Amino acid sequence: MTAAVSAVPSEPRDPQRIYSIAELAREFAITARTIRFYEDEGLIKPRRQGLTRLYTAGDRTRLGWILRGKRLGFSLAEIKELLDLYQVDRTGVSQLRELLRRSREHIEDLQRKRRDLDAHIKEFEDVEIQVAAELKKRGAETGND
Amino acid sequence: MTAAVSAVPSEPRDPQRIYSIAELAREFAITARTIRFYEDEGLIKPRRQGLTRLYTAGDRTRLGWILRGKRLGFSLAEIKELLDLYQVDRTGVSQLRELLRRSREHIEDLQRKRRDLDAHIKEFEDVEIQVAAELKKRGAETGND
DNA sequence: ACCTACATTGACGTTAACGTAAACGTAAAC
DNA sequence: GTTTACGTTTACGTTAACGTCAATGTAGGT
Incomplete structure (x- = not known):
C-alpha cells in the first residue's frame, strides 16, 4: 500500500x-x-x-x-x-435528487475520514516533537540536514 | 467498510x-x-x-x-x-534517531493521504453544487429540509 | 520467413482479514 | 442440576484483490 x-x-x-x-x-x-x-x-x-x-x-x-x-x-x-x-443519467428529477443525496452522503463520509486523519497526524507530530526534544537534550543532532 | x-x-x-x-x-x-x-x-x-x-x-x-x-x-x-x-525502547540514541526518522516518514505519508482526501472532497462538492443548481433550475427543492 | 516485443484470454494460486462451526469450560439463575 | 450467557481453542471456509503461469495472437524489424 x-x-x-x-x-x-x-x-x-x-x-x-x-x-x-x-x-x-x-x-x-x-x-x-x-x-x-x-x-x-x-x-x-x-x-x-x-x-x-x-x-x-x-x-x-x-x-x-x-x-x-x-x-x-x-x-x-x-x-x-x-x-x-x-x-448515471441525469435526465429525471428523481435521479438528480438521488445523486445529490448520495454525493452529500459521500462527502460526510470523507469528512469523517478527514477527522480521523487529522487526529492521526496530530499524534505522530507529538511523537516527533517529543523525540526530537529528547535527542536534543542528549546533545545529538536531530537529523535536520 | x-x-x-x-x-x-x-x-x-x-x-x-x-x-x-x-x-x-x-x-x-x-x-x-x-x-x-x-x-x-x-x-x-x-x-x-x-x-x-x-x-x-x-x-x-x-x-x-x-x-x-x-x-x-x-x-x-x-x-x-x-x-x-x-x-520500542527509547534508551539508545540510535533508537531515538530511528524512531524520529520513521515517524517523520509516516507523517509525510499521512499528509499525502490528506491531499488525496482533499482533492476527493473537492470533486464531490463540485458535483453537489452543480446538481443542486440543476435541480433548482428545474424548480424542484434541493432537499434542504 | 523468422525473431522479438508486447498484447490477449483463461485458469489456477495466493494473501489478508476475517466468518463460521464444533466442542468445550465457567459462573450465575432458575 | 441443568439451562442460559458468556467465554475459550482449533480448524476449516470465504471474499477481495490481485499474482502467476500457459498458450496464443499480432505488429514491426531484418
Missing part, C-alpha cells in the same frame, strides 16, 4: 493521446494485470482495436481516480459505485 | 475500568472474533484471568487506534509496525 511516491499522474498531457496498457501500468506503478482486473470488475472500459486495449486521456484520469480511492481505503466495489454515480 | 457512524469511542471513562471482549466488540461495532484475531496478529495483548481476556482502558484506546488506522486504509501489518514504533 504505502508505496514511496511512485505514481506521476499529472503532466501537461494532450487530451488526444492514446495510451497502451503497459504505459499506464508504468505511469501509475501498477501491473497490466491490475488494469485488466479493473476492467473485469467494470471500473474502466477502454476501446478495442481488435483485441488490443486503447486508453484515452479520460480513461487515464479515471484510473488515477480509482487508485486515489484505493489509497484512501475504499474497496473496489465502493469505488465502482462512486464512479457510476457520475455516469 | 463505510459503516454508518457506529463506533462510539469517547465517553468520560475511568482509567481503572476493565472491559470484557464482548463489551469492546459492541462498543466498536466489531465481533469478538476480530479482536481475538488482532491478538493473534500481535496487535493487542490483554491480561488473562485464567483463560478469559481482560482489557484495560489502554487496550481499549489501542483498539480504537487500530480501527482508525483501518478506516484510513492501512493494513494490519502497517498498523502493527506503527504501534510497535511507540513501544
Whole structure:
C-alpha cells in the first residue's frame, strides 16, 4: 500500500493521446494485470482495436481516480459505485435528487475520514516533537540536514 | 467498510475500568472474533484471568487506534509496525534517531493521504453544487429540509 | 520467413482479514 | 442440576484483490 511516491499522474498531457496498457501500468506503478482486473470488475472500459486495449486521456484520469480511492481505503466495489454515480443519467428529477443525496452522503463520509486523519497526524507530530526534544537534550543532532 | 457512524469511542471513562471482549466488540461495532484475531496478529495483548481476556482502558484506546488506522486504509501489518514504533525502547540514541526518522516518514505519508482526501472532497462538492443548481433550475427543492 | 516485443484470454494460486462451526469450560439463575 | 450467557481453542471456509503461469495472437524489424 504505502508505496514511496511512485505514481506521476499529472503532466501537461494532450487530451488526444492514446495510451497502451503497459504505459499506464508504468505511469501509475501498477501491473497490466491490475488494469485488466479493473476492467473485469467494470471500473474502466477502454476501446478495442481488435483485441488490443486503447486508453484515452479520460480513461487515464479515471484510473488515477480509482487508485486515489484505493489509497484512501475504499474497496473496489465502493469505488465502482462512486464512479457510476457520475455516469448515471441525469435526465429525471428523481435521479438528480438521488445523486445529490448520495454525493452529500459521500462527502460526510470523507469528512469523517478527514477527522480521523487529522487526529492521526496530530499524534505522530507529538511523537516527533517529543523525540526530537529528547535527542536534543542528549546533545545529538536531530537529523535536520 | 463505510459503516454508518457506529463506533462510539469517547465517553468520560475511568482509567481503572476493565472491559470484557464482548463489551469492546459492541462498543466498536466489531465481533469478538476480530479482536481475538488482532491478538493473534500481535496487535493487542490483554491480561488473562485464567483463560478469559481482560482489557484495560489502554487496550481499549489501542483498539480504537487500530480501527482508525483501518478506516484510513492501512493494513494490519502497517498498523502493527506503527504501534510497535511507540513501544520500542527509547534508551539508545540510535533508537531515538530511528524512531524520529520513521515517524517523520509516516507523517509525510499521512499528509499525502490528506491531499488525496482533499482533492476527493473537492470533486464531490463540485458535483453537489452543480446538481443542486440543476435541480433548482428545474424548480424542484434541493432537499434542504 | 523468422525473431522479438508486447498484447490477449483463461485458469489456477495466493494473501489478508476475517466468518463460521464444533466442542468445550465457567459462573450465575432458575 | 441443568439451562442460559458468556467465554475459550482449533480448524476449516470465504471474499477481495490481485499474482502467476500457459498458450496464443499480432505488429514491426531484418
